[in-house]
Amino acid sequence: MPTRRTFLKTAAVSALIAGTLSAQTSEEPKEEKRPDGFYVGAVSVDITPDRPVVLPGQHYTRVSDGVRTPVEANILAMESVRDGVSTPVIYISLDAVGVSGTFGKAFWEKLKEVLPEINPEHVNLSCTHSHTGTNFYGDPKDAEDVPNLLKVAENREFVLSRIMPGLKKAWDSRVPARYGFGLGFATLGSCRGVVFEDGTTRNNADPTVPTFRGLETQADSDVNILCFWNEKDELIAMVLNVACPSQCNESTTKIDADYWGDLRPQLKEKYGKDAVILGFCSAAGDQTPGIRYRKAAEIRMQKLRGVERSQEMAHRLYRAVEDVYDLIASDKKTNPIVKFEYIPLELPGRKISDEEHEKEVKSLKEYEEVFAKTQSSLSRGKIAWLKRGIERWERQQKEGVPTFKTFVTVMRLGELALCTNTFELYLDYGIQIKGRSKAMQTFMFQLTMSPWDYSGYLPTAKGVRGGAYGAVPACNSVGPEGGQMLVDETLAAIEREFSN
Numbered sequence: 001m002p003t004r005r006t007f008l009k010t011a012a013v014s015a016l017i018a019g020t021l022s023a024q025t026s027e028e029p030k031e032e033k034r035p036d037g038f039y040v041g042a043v044s045v046d047i048t049p050d051r052p053v054v055l056p057g058q059h060y061t062r063v064s065d066g067v068r069t070p071v072e073a074n075i076l077a078m079e080s081v082r083d084g085v086s087t088p089v090i091y092i093s094l095d096a097v098g099v100s101g102t103f104g105k106a107f108w109e110k111l112k113e114v115l116p117e118i119n120p121e122h123v124n125l126s127c128t129h130s131h132t133g134t135n136f137y138g139d140p141k142d143a144e145d146v147p148n149l150l151k152v153a154e155n156r157e158f159v160l161s162r163i164m165p166g167l168k169k170a171w172d173s174r175v176p177a178r179y180g181f182g183l184g185f186a187t188l189g190s191c192r193g194v195v196f197e198d199g200t201t202r203n204n205a206d207p208t209v210p211t212f213r214g215l216e217t218q219a220d221s222d223v224n225i226l227c228f229w230n231e232k233d234e235l236i237a238m239v240l241n242v243a244c245p246s247q248c249n250e251s252t253t254k255i256d257a258d259y260w261g262d263l264r265p266q267l268k269e270k271y272g273k274d275a276v277i278l279g280f281c282s283a284a285g286d287q288t289p290g291i292r293y294r295k296a297a298e299i300r301m302q303k304l305r306g307v308e309r310s311q312e313m314a315h316r317l318y319r320a321v322e323d324v325y326d327l328i329a330s331d332k333k334t335n336p337i338v339k340f341e342y343i344p345l346e347l348p349g350r351k352i353s354d355e356e357h358e359k360e361v362k363s364l365k366e367y368e369e370v371f372a373k374t375q376s377s378l379s380r381g382k383i384a385w386l387k388r389g390i391e392r393w394e395r396q397q398k399e400g401v402p403t404f405k406t407f408v409t410v411m412r413l414g415e416l417a418l419c420t421n422t423f424e425l426y427l428d429y430g431i432q433i434k435g436r437s438k439a440m441q442t443f444m445f446q447l448t449m450s451p452w453d454y455s456g457y458l459p460t461a462k463g464v465r466g467g468a469y470g471a472v473p474a475c476n477s478v479g480p481e482g483g484q485m486l487v488d489e490t491l492a493a494i495e496r497e498f499s500n
Contacts, residue, residue, distance in 0.1 A: 036081050038335050040228045041174030042237035042276035045073040045166035047095070047159045048255060049134055051150040054143050057097040057131030057250060059381030061140045063149070064132075068254035069261025071095035071133050073125075073163050074278040076228075076237050077170040078413075080338030087338045088118050089411050090167065091239075091418070091445070092125040093278040095246075095257040096133035099125070103136045103156050104451040107163075114164045115171055121342035123167075124409055124420050125449040129281050130258045131250035134159065137454075142377050177228045177236060179336065180328040181416055181441060184223035184320035188313055189244030189287035191215040191427070193468050201466025207293045215292060216466055217428055219243070220282065223320040224443045226416065227328055235272040240317065241443045243282040243427055248289050248310035259289070262314035267321065282444040283430025285423065285457045286470055289313050336414030339497040342407060343489055349402045350479030357393040360386050360473060389473030404477045405452050408490050412497035415440035419490050420448040423458040423478070424470070432487050438498040458483045 048070045055062040073094050080087045099107075108120045115123075127133075136159075139151050150158070193216030194205040201216050220243035228236040246258035257264075260279040267277050289309065291298050302312050364386040371379040395402070411418040417439035423446060430444045459471035461480040469475065478486075 033084060034079075034081050034086070036083065036335070037176055038179070038338070039079045039081070039174040040177035040179075040236050041077045041170045041172065042228070043075045043166045043170040043173070044276045045075065045162045046070050047073050047134065047162050049150050049155060049158065051148050052146055053150045053155060053255070054135045054140060055132055055253065055255070056135050056137055057247075059385060060377040061142050061381070062251075062253050063143055063146050064255045065253050066255070068132070068249070068252070068256040069258075071130070071255055071257050071261075072264075073159070073166060074276050075163075075166050075170040076239065076276065076278055077167070077174055078338070079174055080336070087340060088122055088171075089338070089340050090118070090123045090171070091278065092123070092163070092167075093280055094125055094127050094133075095130050095260065096127045096136065097129055097131055098127050098447050098454065099136045099449050100454065101450060101452050104449045106156060106160060107449065108451055110160055110164050111167070114168050118171070121409070122340060124445065126280055126420060126445040127447040127449075128257070128260055128279050129245035129247065129424070129447055130256065130260075131247050132252060132254060132256035132258060134255065140377075142380065175230050175236075177230055178332040178334050179226065179228050179413070180332045181224075181226045182324040182328040183441060184225055184324045185221045186223050186242070186316040186320040187219070187221055188242050188316060189284055189289055190219045190292045191217045191286055192288045192290065192292070193217070193286055193463065193466055194292065195466065199465070201463070201468040203468045203470070204288070204290060216462060216468070217286060217426070217460070218431070219287065220284075220427055220431065222282070222434075223317065224282075224441060225321060225324060225328060226443070227325075229329075229332060235275040237276040237278060238267065238271065238321075239278045239280065239443070240321070241280045241282050241445065242317070243284040243430065244287055244289050244313070245281050245284055246279070246289075248308070248313055259310040259313035259317070262311050263317050266314065266318050270322070271325065280443070280445040281447060283425040283427050283433075283446055285426045285446070285459070286463060287427055333414060337412060339412040340409065341493045341497065342409050343493055344405070344407045345486065345489060346403045346405055347478045347482035347485055349404050350473070350476045350482070351401045352389065352393045352396055352473040356473050357390065360389050360393075364390065385474050389475075392473060392477075404455075404482065406450060406455055408486060408493070409448075410490060410493035410497060412439070412494075416443065417441075417494045417497070418443045418445070419494070420445045421486060421490070422448050422450040422455040423486075424456065425458050425486075426460045426463055426483070428460045429458070429483050429487050433490055436491050437494050439494060442494075453477065458486070
């Protein structure tokens with residue numbers, strides 16, 4: 001069996017980037033070197049399209065017919081200066097289901113023009129995984145005749161034209177800052193995998209039947225909170241990290257940031273109208289905000305409160321922040337130790353069994369028959385989705401199981417670790433990292449932009465055994481072996497950054 005080294009190549013990038021942050025030209029004066037300290041700038045950018053777009057995240061085509069809440073890119077720029085050496089790190093929270101490799105490549109190229117002084121590997125863009133954000137993937141054939149439709153290439157340029165000036169502004173506006181952090185709790189996501197007596201798992205299935213045996217894994221109620229204040233004690237930015245994608249309104253046709261869109265105005269009204277609110281989805285590839293059981297009781301409470309599901313999630317998050325904000329603010333900290341690593345990985349691809357292949361071929365034929373009769377958008381989407389797994393099996397027969405190029409990043413911010421990965425990472429991997437981390441508190445940001453292929457779901461071994469959507473060949477480029485490697489390499493980076 002191939003060894004771990006065969007698959008995994010790591011190369012930690014130094015967090016120490018020297019010196020002067022201005023353009024080095026004879027015509028322009030050099031910016032004075034900043035004194036040692038910690039600096040933060042933040043900007044919120046509206047990326048709501050003003051034309052119809054295809055809403056990604058389901059297997060059928062949905063075209064937007066209005067806006068429920070704005071979709072945003074919220075940008076946090078940090079810089080630590082120690083002994084005259086600068087360590088810059090930027091995080092972006094994007095209201096989107098994900099972004100394509102084409103978008104990632106274009107982003108990095110434009111970033112080199114806008115902020116040439118910053119290593120692009122220190123800029124992390126992660127998606128909230130909203131199914132009502134804007135489209136960065138394909139232009140479906142059954143939307144070709146939609147009047148005034150904003151195509152993917154146009155939308156990519158539109159979003160980049162908004163984000164890039166926002167990045168520049170966030171970096172240029174950084175000021176001396178203090179930070180504070182804390183842990184709250186809110187019931188948001190739950191495992192969508194419903195397990196039955198025969199050992200199979202079906203997503204979002206009916207649990208009221210006699211053969212229901214439980215959920216495939218636990219939920220994570222952590223609300224990781226990180227705040228930054230300027231010297232006037234005004235809130236610059238708030239980072240919220242929860243193990244729940246923003247998918248309460250996933251099947252609707254309104255552009256919508258989902259519960260983040262409901263929450264942000266409430267937090268701004270309470271804590272500062274100019275504060276930037278960044279929402280990040282933790283490891284939650286097998287989680288949703290849907291109700292798995294106790295459905296009647298939850299819906300009754302929402303009706304009594306007079307709210308929709310996304311508003312209920314926002315209410316829970318707001319209360320979690322309110323519960324601990326004053327405690328966090330009473331323990332502000334200055335000049336943290338800051339380290340950053342970008343770790344490139346080459347993970348083993350998931351091997352597709354003959355049994356899995358036969359199952360997908362059977363399903364493909366069934367959907368092709370349905371499409372031939374109905375021309376339905378759903379069957380068209382399912383066909384394209386199933387073909388991905390079938391084509392991978394065919395390549396596997398000729399070339400063997402391929403490796404998959406990706407990366408993780410780890411930032412040490414004082415007592416905290418902030419970790420990113422490019423997958424829809426199953427929750428148990430996040431729990432492993434949190435449980436073994438040397439940091440006092442560990443933040444996990446999934447669905448981070450990559451300049452390579454879409455990473456897809458990264459399921460656990462029990463997820464693969466259960467066989468539900470998210471853990472089948474069409475969804476996975478990497479399987480449980482690669483997932484454990486990702487966990488171990490993330491933890492090794494945390495160990496290095498906290499070793500002294």
